[in-house]
Amino acid sequence: MARATMETADLRIALFSGNYNYVRDGANQALNRLAEYHLRQGAQVRxxxxxxxxxxxxxxxxxxxxxxxxxxSRSEYRVPLLLAGKAKRDLKAFAPNIVHVSSPDPVGHQAVTWARRRGLPVLASVHTRFETYLRYYNMAWGEPVIEAMLRRFYRRCDALVAPSESMAQLLREQRMNYDISIWSRGVDREIFHPGRRDREWRRAHGIADEDVAIGFLGRLVMEKGLDVFSDTLDDLRRRGVRYKALVIGEGPAREWFEARLPGGAFVGFQQGADLGRAVSCMDVLFNPSVTETFGNVTLEAMACGLPVVAAAATGSQSLVDNCKSGRLLPPGAIHQFAEALKAYIEDPALRAAHGKAGEARASEFSWDKINQAVADTYLRLIRQKPGAKA
Known part of the structure; x- marks a missing residue:
């Protein structure tokens, strides 16, 4: 039985993930940070x-x-199929007092069933808008089906955590669950800050001091809006607007993207201080994606003092203050995106003012405070399920 005085150090967390570390992305890095925080507080995590x-x-x-x-179709990612054998025996021996599922895959469903049979609370974290992925494979007609499947999964959980209030509100509107709180994302200010900007690094990648670099940051997959990004830059080129594309990231669509952005600076995957330097060497971030639930890349760019032009979707709406730290525009609005980018390219003072406002906003995001909010949710769910047995 949960003790009335239960603390973070008393937690025994079984965390289920479809991708914890085999491919690097924002979601699994957040999960690793969460595990690190709880281990540092004395909790047990498996x-x-x-x-x-x-x-x-x-x-x-x-x-x-x-x-x-x-x-x-995406062999770098894997689908967890079965909770059985050694893993299931290990789970029973570990005897968690909270189960955290981070992906609505087959093992996620099995983990929820395992926990419910034992009266254990289940928290689900939402990391991406899976239903929107079909749009990039000409299968948008299937979104209601995927949404219904997600609803069945999330309603079997005791609570959800979403990375932004805009995403939480969307989940409420979709009737995914009625207990939804915020697990935001933090930013490492030692890595991401304007002082990382390096003119020599820019020059080494073909970006002159007078060039305005429009940046893309993320995995190079079509779901990130690569078509919208490249179509928008085509629009700028037709208008005679000078710019330089700076692309940070790797992925299966790199060859396609390079062909669509001739003369662009593709610097590949970056991490740590190198990533902070690369982001700071942009002049504006353009994030057309609608699949993110938070927008880590948006926050990192803001921390580096950059204005952000983004789709008005769940990933950026809770971060960007429209017309103050960037622009939020309708998803896929090529001409409006181009107009916003043109304004930043032609007005250095506007770039600087909106970048400064974004940096001030980014300073509010502390990882420890954010991860403790998840610990508090774990503890609340345990208190609400007295008599849980392992």
């Missing part, structure tokens, strides 16, 4: 996720492998 021979980075905490298969 992670159940697919493993590969050469992961993108070392996992935080103890990682137990789950049976999985590659996704046919």
């Amino acid at each position: 992670v159940y996720a697919p493993v590969v021979a050469s992961p993108a980075f070392e996992p935080t905490g103890e990682l137990v492998g789950i049976r999985s298969i590659p996704i046919p």
Whole structure:
């Protein structure tokens, strides 16, 4: 039974993830930071996720492998299939007092069932808008079906955490659950700040001091709005507006993107201080994606003092103050995006003012405070389920 005085150090967290460390993305880095924070507070954390021979980075905490298969069209990602054998025995022996699921995959469903049979509370974190992915494969007609499947999954959980209030409100409107709180995202101000800007680095990548660099940051996959990004820059070129494209990231669509952005500076995957330097070397971030639930890249750019032009979608709406720290425009609005970028390119004072406002907003996001909010949610759910048995 949960003790009335239960604290963060008393938590035994079973965390289920479809991708904890084999491909680096914003979602799994947030999960690793969450695990690190709880371990630092004295809690116990066990992670159940697919493993590969050469992961993108070392996992935080103890990682137990789950049976999985590659996704046919996106082989770098895997689908967890079965919670059985060694993993299931390990889960029983670990005896968690809270189960956290971060992906609505088959093992996520099985973990929820396992917890419900034992009267254990389940928290689900929402990291991406899976239903929107179909738009990029000419299957938008299937969105209501995916939404219904997600609703069934999330309603079996005791509560959800979303990374922004705009995403939480969308989940409420979609009737995914009625207990939804915020697990925001933080930014490392030692890595992301305007002082990282490096003119020599820019010059080395073909960006002259007088060039205005329009930046893209993220995995190079079509779901990130690469078509909208390139179509918008085509619009600028037709208007005779001078710019330089600076692309940070890797992914299966890189060759396509390079062909669409001739003369662009593609600097590949960056991390740590190198990433902070690369982002600071942009002059404006253009984020046309509608799939993010928070927008880590938006926050990182703001911390570097950059104005942001973004789609008015869940990822950026809670971060960008329209016409004060950037522009929020309708998704896919090529001409409006081009107008906003043109204004920043031609008005250095506007760039500087909106960048400064964005940096002030980014200073509000502390990782420890944000992750403690998840711990508080764990503790609340445990208190609400007296008599849970492992």
